[in-house]
Amino acid sequence: MKCLFVTVGTTSFDDLIACVSAPxxxxxxxxLGYSRLILQIGRGTVVPEPFSTESFTxxxxxxxxxxxxxxxxADLVISHAGAGSCLETLEKGKPLLVVINEKLMNNHQLELAxxxxxxGHLFYCTCSTLPGLLQSMDLSTLKCYPPGQPEKFSxxxxxxxxxxx
Amino acid sequence: MVCVxxxxxxxxxxxxxxxxxxxxxxxxxxxxxESLSIxxxxxxxxxxxxxxxxxxxxxxxxxxxxxxxxxxxxMSANKINSFELDRADRDPGNMYxxxxxxxxxxxxxxxxxxxxxxxxxxxxxRLSLPLIHQLKPxxxxxxxxxxxxxxxxxxxxxxxxxxxxxxxxxxxxxxxVETLSLSGKILFHLSDYFIVQWPALKEKYPKSVYLGRxx
Numbered sequence: 001m002k003c004l005f006v007t008v009g010t011t012s013f014d015d016l017i018a019c020v021s022a023p024x025x026x027x028x029x030x031x032l033g034y035s036r037l038i039l040q041i042g043r044g045t046v047v048p049e050p051f052s053t054e055s056f057t058x059x060x061x062x063x064x065x066x067x068x069x070x071x072x073x074a075d076l077v078i079s080h081a082g083a084g085s086c087l088e089t090l091e092k093g094k095p096l097l098v099v100i101n102e103k104l105m106n107n108h109q110l111e112l113a114x115x116x117x118x119x120g121h122l123f124y125c126t127c128s129t130l131p132g133l134l135q136s137m138d139l140s141t142l143k144c145y146p147p148g149q150p151e152k153f154s155x156x157x158x159x160x161x162x163x164x165x
Numbered sequence: 166m167v168c169v170x171x172x173x174x175x176x177x178x179x180x181x182x183x184x185x186x187x188x189x190x191x192x193x194x195x196x197x198x199e200s201l202s203i204x205x206x207x208x209x210x211x212x213x214x215x216x217x218x219x220x221x222x223x224x225x226x227x228x229x230x231x232x233x234x235x236x237x238x239x240m241s242a243n244k245i246n247s248f249e250l251d252r253a254d255r256d257p258g259n260m261y262x263x264x265x266x267x268x269x270x271x272x273x274x275x276x277x278x279x280x281x282x283x284x285x286x287x288x289x290x291r292l293s294l295p296l297i298h299q300l301k302p303x304x305x306x307x308x309x310x311x312x313x314x315x316x317x318x319x320x321x322x323x324x325x326x327x328x329x330x331x332x333x334x335x336x337x338x339x340x341x342v343e344t345l346s347l348s349g350k351i352l353f354h355l356s357d358y359f360i361v362q363w364p365a366l367k368e369k370y371p372k373s374v375y376l377g378r379x380x
Contacts, residue, residue, distance in 0.1 A: 010240065065243060083340040084211035087380070111342040115363070150222035153336070153360070153379040160358060161304060161332060162195035163226055 003036040004029055005074035007067060009082040012044035016099050019127045020078065021048035021058070028134060030056050038070055068092075076139065081109040081124075090121055090145035097133065098124040121145045182325070189324035190357070201303035204231040204320075208310020213241040215338055216308050217248045218380045225256065229263040231300055233293075235312055236268040267300075269293055269312060282311075289315040294322065301329050308336045309348045317352055336360045337373075339380050345370070 006020050017039060019025060029037055038059045041047060050060045064070070067085070071077055071092050078097045079085040089096045098113045117124045120143040125133045157163075205220060207213040213234075220230070230249075234241045249264050256262075269292045270285065289312065297319040305320045307313035313335075320331040335356040337349045342363045345353065353359050353370060360374045361367055367375035 082211060083338065084214045087339065088214075108344065108346070109340055111344070112340045115342045148218070148339075148378040148380045149376075150219055150379050152376040153219055154222040154224065156358075156360075156374070156376055157223065157334065158226075160193075160195065161201055162197045163201070163224075164197050164199055 001036060002032075002034045002075045003038065003073050004034045004076050004078065005038045005040070005067075005070045006078045007040040007070075007085050008042040008044060008080045009040075009085050010042060010063070011080065011082070012042045013080050013099075013101055014044045014046040015101070015103070015127045016078075016080065016130075017041050017044055017046045017048065019130055021046075025131060025134075026056070026058070028131060032134065034075070038074070040064070040067060040070070078130075081113040083109060083112050086113060086116065086122065090116070091147060093144060095139040095142055096122040097130075097137070098122055099130055100124060100126050102126055116145075119143065185325045186321070189321065189330065190355070192330060193357070198303075200226045200228055202229055202231065202300070203227045203304045203306060204233065204297070204300060204302035204316070206305070206307035206310060206313040206316050207232050207234045207238075207241045207245060208308070208312060211340070212308055212310045212338065213244050215380045216306065216336070217244060219306070219308075219336060220248070221252075225262055227304070229265065231302060232264065232266045233296070233312065233316060234266060234268055235310075236270055242266055267296055269296065269315075286311075286315055290318060294319040297323060297331075298328070302331060304332045304334060306334050306336070307348075307352075309338050309341075309346045311348060314348055314351055317355055321355055332357050334358045334360070336379070337362060337366065339363075339378065341366065343369075 008016060021039065035055060036057045039048060041060060041062055048058065048060055050058050067088065071089055071094060074094055076095050076097065077089045078099060079089060081098050081100055086096065086098060100110060113124050116122050122142065123133060123137050205216060207216055232245050245266060270289055293315045297316065305317060307317065317333050320333055323329045323331055333356040335352045337345060337360065339362050341349065343365045358374055360376060361370065362378050364375065367373055
């Protein structure tokens with residue numbers, strides 16, 4: 001049973017939610033082999049009606065304390081460009097597709113998504129190109145994301161503050 | 166005559182202040198120590214997640230840990246509490262590690278206009294200065310939420326007034342690949358160590374510290 005998780009973080013991204021929950025998209029998602037779609041919609045005003053048929057389930061919620069579980073059980077995560085969501089997904093080794101909110105001008109979050117895309121860790125698109133990309137992208141081409149090294153930070157800090165071992 | 170004297174006095178004060186700021190920012194004598202108190206400025210959402218990752222790598226010598234959050238930010242408070250609980254669970258021997266959460270008003274709500282930002286920053290400063298003065302942390306660690314500017318200014322002021330030299334460490338968010346955040350642009354000049362996480366920023370700001378990706 002393949003699961004697709006869509007997350008907009010603490011903000012709202014109505015265009016994305018409307019796009020993935022449109023009948024066409026649902027059909028496409030199902031045809032790609034997903035039998036479950038989970039939407040985390042934040043404070044959005046587009047609130048699709050959850051449903052469950054024999055072959056497909058749609059779940060919708062606003063927030064959870066931790067998205068860890070939903071990311072963990074997903075086979076693909078579609079996310080807004082927020083750093084938190086992107087990094088959490090990549091660290092769990094999940095394929096990630098970032099959808100850029102064109103309505104947010106000067107959105108500095110794009111810098112990170114673009115860079116991670118350049119390095120081959122994720123796909124990215126806008127709402128209008130999402131359906132096409134869902135169809136055409138090959139998840140096996142994504143490179144795995146090496147974890148950050150906070151221990152380098154602690155070693156640096158220990159040294160500059162004069163901490164005795 | 167009075168005018169000239171006043172101007173001279175003002176000039177002298179200005180020169181003294183500038184010298185003092187220079188001295189405070191350039192004093193890097195490393196005092197050996199076994200522990201130090203740390204004040205962490207946690208922002209909203211992603212900022213908090215990032216800074217908790219950095220904190221996760223620090224030993225228990227960084228204690229007590231004081232967290233400053235925006236007064237409306239319950240989500241960060243929850244994240245901090247669960248981070249600290251986790252930490253205590255992993256290290257049951259260390260019963261005495263203490264942490265405290267302090268709340269101050271946000272210096273800028275998202276989409277607030279710039280002129281009103283100045284006022285809210287001053288307002289935050291009025292609240293953060295007494296807090297910093299009371300806590301007198303050895304180290305301030307922050308990564309870019311608006312709240313960190315008044316906090317760092319207050320910490321710097323303790324140094325300028327000769328009350329305490331607080332080490333200010335700024336870690337620019339992983340989101341910043343090519344440009345600094347507004348807080349970053351301000352605190353680049355006011356921090357003791359300014360850490361960036363992408364090579365493009367290190368090139369643009371040679372004085373920054375680049376350790377690779379640390380979150």
